[in-house]
Amino acid sequence: MERWRAYLNGADPAARAGRALWQKLPSPPRCVLCAAPFRGPFAPLLRLIGKRPFTKNPRYCDFCMSRLIKAEGGAEIEMSALFADVRGSTTLAEQLGPTRMREIIDRFYTAGVDVLCQGGAMVDRFMGDQIVGYFVPLYASMHSRSAIETGLALLKATGSLPGKTPWIPIGVGVNTGEAFIGTVGRAGGLLELTAIGENINVAARLASIAEAGELVCSDAGHRARSPSCLGGTRRPIAAPDPRHGARAAR
Numbered sequence: 001m002e003r004w005r006a007y008l009n010g011a012d013p014a015a016r017a018g019r020a021l022w023q024k025l026p027s028p029p030r031c032v033l034c035a036a037p038f039r040g041p042f043a044p045l046l047r048l049i050g051k052r053p054f055t056k057n058p059r060y061c062d063f064c065m066s067r068l069i070k071a072e073g074g075a076e077i078e079m080s081a082l083f084a085d086v087r088g089s090t091t092l093a094e095q096l097g098p099t100r101m102r103e104i105i106d107r108f109y110t111a112g113v114d115v116l117c118q119g120g121a122m123v124d125r126f127m128g129d130q131i132v133g134y135f136v137p138l139y140a141s142m143h144s145r146s147a148i149e150t151g152l153a154l155l156k157a158t159g160s161l162p163g164k165t166p167w168i169p170i171g172v173g174v175n176t177g178e179a180f181i182g183t184v185g186r187a188g189g190l191l192e193l194t195a196i197g198e199n200i201n202v203a204a205r206l207a208s209i210a211e212a213g214e215l216v217c218s219d220a221g222h223r224a225r226s227p228s229c230l231g232g233t234r235r236p237i238a239a240p241d242p243r244h245g246a247r248a249a250r
């Protein structure tokens with residue numbers, strides 16, 4: 001538990017430095033933990049140091065998966081969670097038809113994972129039409145700010161800009177607080193790193209109330225970010241949960 005806490009809180013500066021380099025190298029898909037690219041000119045070199053897709057779960061590299069398997073467990077730390085949901089996906093699916101819808105969701109995942117990796121997130125799961133990212137001090141020392149900036153970058157990447165129609169309408173929720181982050185599942189391919197707790201659920205609920213093109217964050221996230229990093233207007237809203245949220249329009 002203590003080792004996990006120290007690790008997630010950034011006690012290993014080499015891991016952060018490594019990731020800062022991997023995420024700059026082309027090109028996706030990437031390991032959802034260390035952001036090492038699985039394609040591009042550096043991929044053959046990276047494969048030599050174990051940064052190749054893990055066979056049973058190719059979202060992770062061999063290196064990260066073997067560390068997870070060895071260190072099974074986790075810790076409760078302060079972190080930020082980002083949820084991005086496709087808005088009106090049922091209507092969208094009806095309009096586009098299943099094949100076109102699949103193409104658009106696929107494009108959303110590819111673009112979304114890349115934006116999240118660039119922002120310093122550990123990408124958790126894709127659930128239906130949702131992408132989830134966790135920001136911990138290990139890879140994002142100012143995790144709250146990174147999560148909000150990444151959320152805004154995601155809106156931009158999907159074309160959610162003032163006066164424009166996005167190629168996929170999404171809403172983003174960000175929350176900051178204590179949560180358990182660690183491994184779930186079994187070694188041998190089904191092991192994953194995930195985060196669990198009420199603060200994670202709040203991020204999911206904030207995403208569910210965000211309208212297309214909006215990022216909704218809780219007070220905690222809002223206080224922690226730099227005011228200058230957020231464009232557009234914001235207005236307070238009644239967030240689900242007793243705490244209040246703040247909504248940043250585009």
Ligand SMILES: [Zn+2]
Nearest residue numbers: 031034061064
């Ligand atoms: Zn990795």
